[in-house]
Amino acid sequence: MTFLDTLLQQSPALIIAIPLFAAFLMPLVSRVHSKLRNIFAVVMLSITGCFIGLLATDVLAHGPRIYIFGGKDLTLPLVRILFEVDAISIFMAIITIMLAIIAVIYSWSFMKEQDGLDKYYTLFLLVVTSALGMELTGDIFNFFVFLEISCIASCALIAFWIYEGEALEAAFKYIVISSVGALFVLFAIGIFYAQYNALNIATLANALQYTFLDKIALIILIVVLGMKAGLAPMHMWLPDAYGRAPPSVILIIMSATLASFYGVLRVVFSLYGNVLTTSIRFNFPLHVIIGWVLIALAIVSILIGVIMALIQSDFMRLIGYTAVAEVGYMFLAIGTTIAALGTSYATVALHGGILHVLNDAIDIGLLFLIAGAIYYVTKKRSLDDLGGLARNMKFTTVFFLIGLLAVAGMPPLNGFTSKFLIYESVFQLNPILSIIAILCSILILAVFIKVLYAAFLGPELPELKDVKEAPRSMLLAMGCFAALAIIIGLFPNLFLDTLVKPAADALLNHAQYITTIVGGI
Amino acid sequence: MTEMTKIVKTLANILFPFTVIFGLYIIAHGHLTPGGGFQGGAVVASGCALLLVAYGSRWVFTRIKEKRLAAFESIGAIAFITVALLGIVFSMMFFGNFLAGSNLLFGTTPATGSTLADFNTGGVLPLMNFAVGVKVIAGLFVIVLIMAYASSAKEWGS
């Protein structure tokens, strides 16, 4: 057992332990020196990134890997907490750690003159830990605990600018919605434990008979995790929270949101995998009904997100509504996959949906960083009193152009690759859905053209005369996202074959997910 | 909260040590009797609430520094995670119970069936209980103090 093998074997636990350890070391480290604190945060996150990369190479090569907390081997009754790392969970972990590292680099200079930064970094690392925990865990109660930690920590982060009343209001709305939702998830977990006397996702999936109570649990899990991901009529907390939090915090809340989206995937594909095709309702199999429910909610959230984004004047709130529309695209792809389970274009839709998770994280992240840079330099939130920023904010304008083309799904950039896959496959399910998706993508382009004209072009405003370019670490963060957007745009197959296809296969054949645990006993 | 009369203060003086000792007892015997880090910490924090009610928040604030509580809280959390990481070092498993069965601290394995409680059992569990206890005591102290401070705005004249 070489040293690397032992590291690999322990990596699922270390991926959670290191950021947690760093989170609680932060108050002590920041007593020494503030610059040391920033370096400490970046170093700890990149170590976690290395472990995730190490684990990714192994999981993509040899299939799911289990990690048992506190016990050597699988013994019945399965009481220990299990981590089951799958191709889809390691893909989401890569996105989370990428967002976290870039957000730390960004907040290096964005948060320079704020105080209370050791609590900021502690909460920051707690949200990263809980997002990673939600993605790696194989135990449904452990998923609930990480969901709650991410709720509490990100709510405290939304309220970071405590002197602004709106941030407090947004944080209070977020915590009330999340805690009511999480209590319903706990109710669903109680239902599972009552019937199957197990908390492990694989044993539950194996034993699930889709009784009356399981229907209730399925609905509660889909609705709550959909609300946490920002699905249609329950999306209203998202523009409030994204509009009023510091931009590096928004990146982290977005990774928690994508972890909830991963939760929906895990519930529908793995937990209810066996019963999706067998149980009948209105003489349709269950997967058609769930698929069309998700598609309906997705179309509503795309329409609401885009139409509301058009009339916004606050820049960050406008991107919040676009984020709701982008989550709608993801659920549209997942809904098509579930509705048309087993057909060829279903797997293409799943590839599009999973790739769109990565692309959306990069594009919306880039736009939030740009909005943060503008707020940092001009201290103005509303687009009405901005103008002519392109003159002295050259790099930010170039990054904004890349972000604009990417989020609207224009060809050379990464938004197009995943939206192209989604359009192609959704068209084969029902052409009208694809038409609505394309039109709304054009409306997103219109929204950001408005921002381009209002904020960047136009004459020089007198009060914005002495505007300087954003500091270097912000430009570095924006540069990373812009480079990633171009690379994924020009070489989609690189990411599609190595990361997205194994992740889609891991979701589709849920038997492998179950046998790694149930078979092992 | 404003100060209370002399009688309440003397009663608080008598009661406070007993609540703290009772809370520490619950933390220490977490692996034997019902209780553990969180419940014991809550009992000790109720002692702090007792002091706040009896002596008023201004007096308590001069005695308990918020900075030191934050340090205690992170020390408790770091102790918990180091014990878990030591599980990897000694027994190749995160949260591994490397002390159980070894004749080191808390090492003896208890006999099955209804036996008398033996404090020296449970391996890593008591250590984790102590760490969680320290963290919860500091954490709940801070919550009680901040709530007292925020709700008595007129007393502080802010």
Add this chain to the structure above:
Amino acid sequence: MFTLETGSGFWNPLIWVLIIFIAFLLFYGIRGFGKSIYKKDTEQTKAFLSGNKEPAPEDMHVKASNLYWGFTTSMKSLYTGLRKMHTGNLSDYLLWFIIVLAVLFVVIGVI
């Protein structure tokens, strides 16, 4: 290796960029043949306001909220409906959560 195969179509970004680059060169060449009577900062570049004095550039800047003025006024009924729906009231957020829960209860067949 670089083409993205979806069941019913394909997409190759590199060839697309190549074509756009060639088209750009072509366009630049054609532009060269145009008459170069355009001189900067002369009467040609002044906006024709039928003799009125040109206001200061700051006031000419169209603000963001009235940029899509036509679109928003034509969709006036939709927008007033959507604005009323987004009340920002926390009780309504929970109400929407319960409504979606109830709709799904009916659709997925609990009641």
Add this chain to the structure above:
Amino acid sequence: MIEYIPYIAVVCMIFIGLYAAMFRRNLIKMVIGITIIESGVNLFLITLGYREGGVAPIYTSLPPGTTYPEQMVLPVPQALTLTSIVIGVAVLALMLSLVMHIYRKYGTLDVQKIRRLKE
């Protein structure tokens, strides 16, 4: 019928809590409503582990003559409830401190008036 009463109590508490959270205008009453929902769900978890004539699952204080694995009450749901109570304390403390700050900034606790972030 007698063993269904805790489940009926759970459903009633969840509905009362939801009613309070949704239709009460005072923020603090909403927070109290959420605590009621939380205790309802905790009651649900506890009643799952109930055993007829059960004994607390602690070896050292077993009353004489109990066959210990069968008559013991299930410890796992109690562990779940304990974690849920710990999380409930944290969420409650956060919500109440936010309510205090909101009162200081908005001057009111009426949820209808705390609506600066609308459409």
